[in-house]
Every structure is written in C-alpha cells, then in structure tokens.
Amino acid sequence: MQVHQFEAIIVGAGGAGLMAALYASKGGAKVAVVSKLYPTRSHTGAAQGGIGAALGNLEEDKPLWHAFDTVKGGDYLVDQHAAMVLATEAIDSVIELEHMGLPFDRTEDGRISQRRFGGHTSNFGEKAVRRACHAADRTGHMILQTLYQQCIKENVNFFDEFHVVDMVMNNGKVCGVVAIQLGTGEFHIFHGKAVLFATGGWGRVWQVTSNAHSLTGDGSVVTLRRGVPLQDMEFYQFHPTGIYRMGILITEGVRGEGGVLTNRHGARFMENYAPNLKDLASRDVVSRAIYLEIRDGNGIQGKDYVHLDLRPQTVNHYLAEAGETRRLDREIIESKLPDILDFCRTYLGIDPVDAPMPVQPTAHYAMGGIPTNVNGEVVTDANWTVLPGLYAAGECACVSVHGANRLGTNSLVDLVVFGRRGGKSIAEYVKQADYVPLPSNPTGEIEAEMQRIRKTNGKTRPHELRSTMQKVMMDNVGVFREAPLIQEALDCVRELRERYMTDIHIDDQGMRFNTDVLEAWELGSMLDLAEMTAISALARTESRGGHYREDFNQRDDENWLVHSLIAPTAETVGVGAKNPEYALTHDKKVDMSLYEAGDDRFKPKPRKY
Amino acid sequence: MDVTFRIRRYNPEIPGKDKPFWQEFSLTGVDETDRVLELLHRIKWEQDGTLSLRRSCAHGVCGSDAMRINGANKLACKILVKDVGDRIQVEPILGLPVLKDLIVDMEPFFAHYRSVMPYFVNDSPVPADGRERLQSAADRAIFDDSTKCILCAACTTSCPSFWANGDYVGPAAIVQAHRFIFDSRDQAQQERMEVLAEPDGVWRCRTIYNCTPACPRDIQVTRAIGEVKLAIRKGSTSGIIDPADIKIATSNS
Numbered sequence: 001m002q003v004h005q006f007e008a009i010i011v012g013a014g015g016a017g018l019m020a021a022l023y024a025s026k027g028g029a030k031v032a033v034v035s036k037l038y039p040t041r042s043h044t045g046a047a048q049g050g051i052g053a054a055l056g057n058l059e060e061d062k063p064l065w066h067a068f069d070t071v072k073g074g075d076y077l078v079d080q081h082a083a084m085v086l087a088t089e090a091i092d093s094v095i096e097l098e099h100m101g102l103p104f105d106r107t108e109d110g111r112i113s114q115r116r117f118g119g120h121t122s123n124f125g126e127k128a129v130r131r132a133c134h135a136a137d138r139t140g141h142m143i144l145q146t147l148y149q150q151c152i153k154e155n156v157n158f159f160d161e162f163h164v165v166d167m168v169m170n171n172g173k174v175c176g177v178v179a180i181q182l183g184t185g186e187f188h189i190f191h192g193k194a195v196l197f198a199t200g201g202w203g204r205v206w207q208v209t210s211n212a213h214s215l216t217g218d219g220s221v222v223t224l225r226r227g228v229p230l231q232d233m234e235f236y237q238f239h240p241t242g243i244y245r246m247g248i249l250i251t252e253g254v255r256g257e258g259g260v261l262t263n264r265h266g267a268r269f270m271e272n273y274a275p276n277l278k279d280l281a282s283r284d285v286v287s288r289a290i291y292l293e294i295r296d297g298n299g300i301q302g303k304d305y306v307h308l309d310l311r312p313q314t315v316n317h318y319l320a321e322a323g324e325t326r327r328l329d330r331e332i333i334e335s336k337l338p339d340i341l342d343f344c345r346t347y348l349g350i351d352p353v354d355a356p357m358p359v360q361p362t363a364h365y366a367m368g369g370i371p372t373n374v375n376g377e378v379v380t381d382a383n384w385t386v387l388p389g390l391y392a393a394g395e396c397a398c399v400s401v402h403g404a405n406r407l408g409t410n411s412l413v414d415l416v417v418f419g420r421r422g423g424k425s426i427a428e429y430v431k432q433a434d435y436v437p438l439p440s441n442p443t444g445e446i447e448a449e450m451q452r453i454r455k456t457n458g459k460t461r462p463h464e465l466r467s468t469m470q471k472v473m474m475d476n477v478g479v480f481r482e483a484p485l486i487q488e489a490l491d492c493v494r495e496l497r498e499r500y501m502t503d504i505h506i507d508d509q510g511m512r513f514n515t516d517v518l519e520a521w522e523l524g525s526m527l528d529l530a531e532m533t534a535i536s537a538l539a540r541t542e543s544r545g546g547h548y549r550e551d552f553n554q555r556d557d558e559n560w561l562v563h564s565l566i567a568p569t570a571e572t573v574g575v576g577a578k579n580p581e582y583a584l585t586h587d588k589k590v591d592m593s594l595y596e597a598g599d600d601r602f603k604p605k606p607r608k609y
Numbered sequence: 610m611d612v613t614f615r616i617r618r619y620n621p622e623i624p625g626k627d628k629p630f631w632q633e634f635s636l637t638g639v640d641e642t643d644r645v646l647e648l649l650h651r652i653k654w655e656q657d658g659t660l661s662l663r664r665s666c667a668h669g670v671c672g673s674d675a676m677r678i679n680g681a682n683k684l685a686c687k688i689l690v691k692d693v694g695d696r697i698q699v700e701p702i703l704g705l706p707v708l709k710d711l712i713v714d715m716e717p718f719f720a721h722y723r724s725v726m727p728y729f730v731n732d733s734p735v736p737a738d739g740r741e742r743l744q745s746a747a748d749r750a751i752f753d754d755s756t757k758c759i760l761c762a763a764c765t766t767s768c769p770s771f772w773a774n775g776d777y778v779g780p781a782a783i784v785q786a787h788r789f790i791f792d793s794r795d796q797a798q799q800e801r802m803e804v805l806a807e808p809d810g811v812w813r814c815r816t817i818y819n820c821t822p823a824c825p826r827d828i829q830v831t832r833a834i835g836e837v838k839l840a841i842r843k844g845s846t847s848g849i850i851d852p853a854d855i856k857i858a859t860s861n862s
Contacts, residue, residue: 101729
C-alpha cells in the first residue's frame with residue numbers, strides 16, 4: 001500500500017480540475033491531480049460551441065444580462081448570487097484563457113470572436129446576443145489543451161490512470177482519497193489537507209447520451225456514500241440535438257449560425273413553441289418541442305427524430321425572412337463547424353451542407369451534484385454548513401448556477417470560474433489547516449467491496465444490468481415524466497442493484513488494467529445515481545426546467561422554489577451498504593438575492609422565449 | 610451481418626498468455642454503421658471480460674482508442690464496419706511497449722510531448738485595458754490545423770523513423786511545437802526550434818508521409834513538420850505559411 005501526501009488532492013483532470021490545480025499550485029499549495037484518464041481524454045475536450053462571456057466584442061453586452069439569462073434559463077431555481085458571480089467572472093476568465101494562449105477565433109479587428117447560443121439575449125430577453133466565445137467548434141478541446149499545457153508549465157504533479165474509488169474521513173473530517181492504479185491494480189492512499197472533486201457528469205446512466213463512456217459520476221457517488229448529500233438530482237439536461245441513435249452532440253452553435261429544426265413536413269416547428277427566440281430557445285424547451293413533434297407524428301418518416309437543417313439555402317431563406325444581411329455558404333460552414341461536418345460524414349455518411357442532420361434529444365448534463373458555495377466549498381445542509389477540507393467544481397458540483405436547466409456555454413464558464421475559485425480557496429485553506437491523521441485501515445471497506453465485485457461469481461454480466469438501467473431511465477425518467485413511470489424505473493433500478501450486489505460475474509481476475517472490475521464498480525455508481533435521480537424526480541410534484549411532470553405540468557413557485565438534498569441515512573453511510581436508505585429534504589431555499597435587493601426583473605415569472 | 614475479429618492479445622500476468630498471440634471472435638447481428646469500438650465492447654461485455662483497451666468519448670475527440678485496425682492506425686470509435694469489412698484485425702499501435710492486450714505504455718509518447726515546451730509563453734505585460742491580446746484572423750488561421758491535435762499517438766506510432774528510434778520526438782510532438790512556433794503571440798519560438806534542431810528532433814523525419822493519413826483529425830502532419838524544418842533553416846517563421854492558402858472565417862456579419 002502506497003501512501004502519498006499532498007496538501008491538495010484534485011480528483012479529475014477536466015477543465016475544473018485543471019483550473020483548480022493551477023490556482024492551488026500558484027497559491028503555493030503542494031498539489032496532486034489524480035485522474036482515471038490521461039488529462040487530455042477528459043470530456044471537457046468534447047465541448048464544442050463556445051464559452052459565454054459578456055465581452056461585447058460584436059455588440060453591446062453586460063454581465064447583468066448574462067446573469068438574467070442564466071436565472072431565467074434555469075427556470076428560477078438558480079441561486080442568484082452565484083449566477084452573478086458566474087456572469088461577472090466569466091469575462092475575466094475568458095480573457096485569462098486568452099492570455100494563457102487559448103486560440104480563440106478572431107473578429108476582423110483581432111478580438112475574440114463571439115456567436116449566438118440558446119437562451120443568451122441582450123437587454124433581459126429582448127433579442128439573441130453574440131456571447132459565446134469560440135474556437136471553431138472545438139472550444140472545449142482548446143480549453144482542456146490550454147489548461148493542461150499550463151499545468152505542465154507549472155510542474156503540477158499528475159497521477160494519470162489512478163481511479164479514485166473512495167474518500168477517506170476521520171471523525172467527520174476529510175483526509176484524502178483511495179485510488180486504484182490502473183496499470184498495477186494496487187490501492188494507493190492520497191493523504192491531503194483538502195480534496196477537490198471535479199469528476200464530471202453521469203450521462204451514461206441513460207441510453208442515448210452525448211457523454212463519454214467514462215462519465216459514470218464516480219466522484220458524486222464516492223462522496224454520497226460517505227454521507228455528503230447530492231443536490232437537485234431530478235434536474236438532468238437532455239440536449240436537443242444528438243445524432244439520431246448515437247447521441248453524439250451536434251452543437252447548439254449550428255443553430256447559433258442559423259441552422260433550424262424541421263419536421264417531416266419540412267416545417268420550422270420551433271416558431272410554434274418559442275415565437276421570439278425560436279430555435280435558440282433554452283434546451284429544455286427545444287427538447288420538449290422535439291418530443292411533442294414526434295408524438296404528433298411529425299417525426300421524420302414518422303420515426304422518433306427530426307431534422308437539423310444547416311443547408312445554406314434553408315438557412316439563408318430564414319435569415320432573409322428575419323431581415324438579416326449575413327448569409328451562410330459552404331466555406332463559412334467548413335471553417336466554423338468543421339468537426340460537426342466531420343462527425344456527420346463519418347457516422348452518418350452525409351454532408352450537412354447538402355443534407356439535413358437526423359437528430360434526437362440526448363442525455364447531456366447534470367445540473368445537480370455535490371452542493372457547494374461560490375468558493376467551491378462543499379456544503380452539507382440547508383444552512384450552508386461547510387464540510388472543512390472538501391471541495392467540488394464543474395459538472396459534478398451544484399453551485400447552483402444552472403438551476404433546473406443549464407444554458408449552452410455555461411458549463412465551460414462554470415468550470416473555469418468555479419474551478420479557479422475552488423483552487424484559490426484551497427490555497428488559502430491549506431496554509432492554516434493541518435493534516436487530519438488517517439484512520440486505521442483506511443482502505444479496508446473499499447478493498448472488501450472491490451473483492452466482493454470480483455468474487456461474487458454469479459450469473460449476470462454487468463452490461464446486462466447496465467443496458468436495462470439505461471433503457472428504463474431513458475424511457476421513464478427522461479424528458480417527460482410521470483409518477484407511475486418514475487416509480488417503475490425506481491423499482492427496476494432497485495432490483496438491478498439487488499442483482500448487482502448478489503449475482504454479478506467478472507471474467508478478469510487479474511490485477512493489471514482490470515477494466516472488467518472497474519467498469520462493474522462504475523455500474524454500481526450509476527445505479528446509485530439513477531436511484532437518486534428517480535427518488536428526487538418522484539418527489540418534485542411540479543414541472544420546472546429539465547424536470548417535466550405530465551401529471552404536474554405547471555411550475556409551482558409557492559411550494560417548490562427549493563433545492564432538493566438527498567443523502568444516505570446516518571445508519572447506512574459507508575461503502576458496500578447492502579440496503580442503503582436515503583433521506584430527501586426540501587428545506588434549502590433558492591437564493592433570490594438579486595430580486596430581494598429590489599431588482600424586479602429577477603422575480604420568477606413564466607418563461608417565454 | 611456477421612463479423613470475425615482477430616485480436617492481438619497479451620497479458621503478462623497469465624501463464625500461456627504472457628507472449629503475444631492472436632485470438633478470434635465472431636459477432637452476429639452487426640450493422641455496417643457500427644463503430645469498431647462498439648464491437649470491441651460487445652466482445653468484452655458479452656464474450657470475454659478480460660479483453661482490455663482504452664476508450665472514452667467514442668466519437669473521435671478524446672484520443673484514447675488509437676489502434677492498428679486492418680494494418681492501419683485508426684481510432685476504433687471513428688471507423689465503421691463499412692470502412693473495414695467483415696474481417697477485422699485489431700492490434701496495439703506499434704513502437705510503444707504493450708502492457709496488456711490493446712493497451713500500450715503512453716509515457717514515452719507524453720515525455721516527447723513535454724520535451725517541446727508545449728505551452729504558451731509570453732512574458733510581456735498583458736494589454737493595459739485588461740483585455741485580450743489582439744491577433745488577426747489571418748495570423749490565427751496559420752496554426753489552426755495543428756490546434757486540432759488530440760494526442761492520440763496515431764501519427765507517431767505509424768512512423769518508421771520512430772519505430773527505428775524511440776528517441777525521435779515524433780510527429781505528434783512536432784505538431785504540438787508547430788502550434789506554438791507559428792502563433793504570433795508566442796515568444797519562445799527560438800527555444801522550441803532549438804529543441805527540435807537537436808539530433809532527435811525534426812531531422813529524424815524522412816518525409817515518409819505515414820503520419821498524415823494516420824491522423825484521425827485530418828491534420829496535414831507532414832506539411833506541419835516541413836514548415837517547422839523550414840523555420841529552423843531560416844531561423845524565422847516569417848513568410849513560410851501563406852495566409853492566402855488558409856480559409857479564414859470571421860464573425861463580423
């Protein structure tokens with residue numbers, strides 16, 4: 001058993017983890033980044049369209065407008081002070097990325113280029129605004145590369161291909177994590193004064209997803225099993241435009257550049273659902289519209305998908321109709337959306353310049369996660385009680401700046417703004433904090449659990465359980481939900497969990513790169529997350545943002561302007577619990593500070609786009 | 610359709626499997642638009658859980674799953690059955706030590722990457738207005754191609770010069786250096802060019818051209834290496850890339 005001691009342990013090496021590592025390092029902390037992937041494989045690199053910041057490089061823009069769009073986009077479940085932090089610091093963060101060398105596309109006067117994105121408007125919803133700063137359609141790739149490059153420059157310590165599977169606590173205090181080194185199968189303890197989780201999302205819980213295979217929500221489950229709550233788990237975003245059946249993301253930037261969604265009649269149906277912003281309405285609105293079109297028999301060939309049309313003749317027709325002077329042609333599309341063209345050519349055998357793209361909503365982003373304050377510190381209850389030494393940032397965290405529905409580009413903003421804040425907080429914290437001693441046998445429980453997975457020797461291959469979970473979550477806890485279906489999913493997931501605990505079979509009994517065992521462990525994480533999602537979704541008897549209940553189809557501000565918190569009961573905290581029980585509470589009020597300070601524009605009102 | 614896989618296996622932990630060997634697997638119900646990665650997953654998940662490989666994003670942007678498929682370096686997630694036919698041979702990329710099945714030791718590859726100073730250097734004060742450094746769209750376009758690199762190692766491990774001499778930095782590291790050498794904002798061009806002028810730098814490239822077709826991101830790798838060679842010979846980057854050759858988009862409309 002190897003023990004490594006670092007003041008700050010960063011788990012996950014995507015944008016949030018790398019940003020936190022950079023700032024903790026620059027602040028003088030001794031930092032280790034521990035990741036199950038090589039950092040450049042992280043899913044931040046798959047983000048396409050842009051990072052939102054009110055730079056105003058092409059037209060007037062203000063952070064307050066960005067904050068407003070964020071709050072409205074999140075269907076008023078967003079904590080307003082956090083949205084203001086996000087929108088204000090977005091500007092500085094994007095400029096900082098440019099100073100780190102990030103190759104943004106440029107305007108004619110050499111500034112960072114910006115484009116339109118769903119739900120981003122000027123003057124409190126008046127019209128779409130160019131706010132998304134972009135580097136072709138690989139903005140996330142550029143952010144991930146740039147941050148990794150800077151970490152190399154700063155000599156940050158990386159432990160690549162170390163899979164974190166448990167958090168170590170002593171007397172209620174955080175003192176590190178346990179990781180399995182993939183190459184050897186050995187357990188390692190990372191003993192730290194502070195731990196920051198930046199492990200990303202869990203799109204693999206659903207059948208059709210834009211997410212990488214590795215997005216199994218590890219960090220959120222590791223902390224949950226040690227008693228840390230998860231917040232707003234019922235809010236999971238389905239991006240409207242995934243490639244049909246594959247789920248591969250087609251950026252909202254396609255619609256930002258003028259692309260439109262059409263049904264089997266060739267009609268631009270978003271005009272009926274969002275008369276003002278049309279195809280650039282928020283993602284929850286567009287995803288529901290697509291499902292409604294399909295339900296009405298307007299899917300392409302009557303099937304469960306629609307078209308995303310970027311053909312110049314279509315786009316230019318609507319641009320002319322809207323009185324705009326700009327026009328699209330093949331050259332512009334090729335230079336601004338090269339990866340989208342590449343995906344369509346590779347996976348669909350079509351060229352989007354000549355043919356529309358078949359798309360359907362795809363599981364994309366967790367609005368919920370490990371609750372934190374704006375400094376990245378994890379908070380464990382409705383009173384914002386900080387758990388000293390524990391931090392989270394990025395998709396696995398819930399600040400909450402995304403509320404019930406995240407706006408496009410705000411995920412990248414979130415991870416740079418709050419990754420940076422988390423890193424700064426940690427640098428300060430470790431200066432005054434001591435190492436909490438490790439408990440005796442800190443790996444005992446997790447080693448036993450990994451051994452159980454390996455040796456159960458039952459009849460069920462993990463992938464059978466995984467595909468059943470993915471299908472039931474897609475069908476029953478997706479874009480449209482209602483009580484009987486959610487209950488059915490919950491029952492199913494619990495039964496799967498039972499089989500997971502008693503009947504799985506693992507072929508690989510070796511140590512070296514045993515992805516057979518680790519994938520099974522990840523399945524355990526996803527079953528827990530599916531259960532948290534279903535429990536939280538069943539309890540919220542209203543419709544808000546990404547959570548749409550057919551049996552409660554209205555937003556209910558009187559009862560539901562609250563965050564949900566779910567955690568295992570004190571008796572069932574721990575790894576490998578046979579029958580964990582969970583307590584769900586709804587007493588954490590949404591922060592309405594901008595409205596309460598007298599700005600009526602931030603008062604919850606029905607959303608119209 | 611039915612597909613037969615022939616996979617190069619190796620596991621030093623298991624007696625009898627501690628020397629590389631070929632193993633065949635059959636799959637039924639395969640669609641010609643299935644990705645090779647999906648089929649490798651089917652083998653792993655339905656037939657043999659010990660089969661080990663790296664993968665993550667499954668759509669060609671994370672760079673985890675470079676392999677030699679029917680003799681050519683590909684990302685398993687970016688090649689479909691219709692591209693390779695119903696007999697599919699899969700083996701690890703060449704020139705890096707194999708650790709288990711399709712997994713190779715990436716450390717030598719990343720060490721070469723780190724050796725070329727793959728990070729932005731500009732120590733001059735940032736603009737007084739606190740805003741971005743300016744760069745013309747033409748200057749940005751010059752190094753656009755090399756910013757697409759995902760460090761999958763498909764180019765480097767297709768290069769006979771690298772196979773012959775693992776000390777050669779290899780195409781991927783040169784592409785990464787190119788991305789900074791030709792960035793008008795960067796100030797460490799000379800230092801990087803000095804690194805690449807060393808005996809194990811660009812001159813080990815014999816313009817064999819394997820790297821370019823191997824790149825899953827369609828980067829003109831050989832061209833980028835050639836541009837770095839020219840810059841080293843001239844001692845400067847000016848005039849080497851003609852912006853007129855490069856498509857430029859700006860969004861002022």
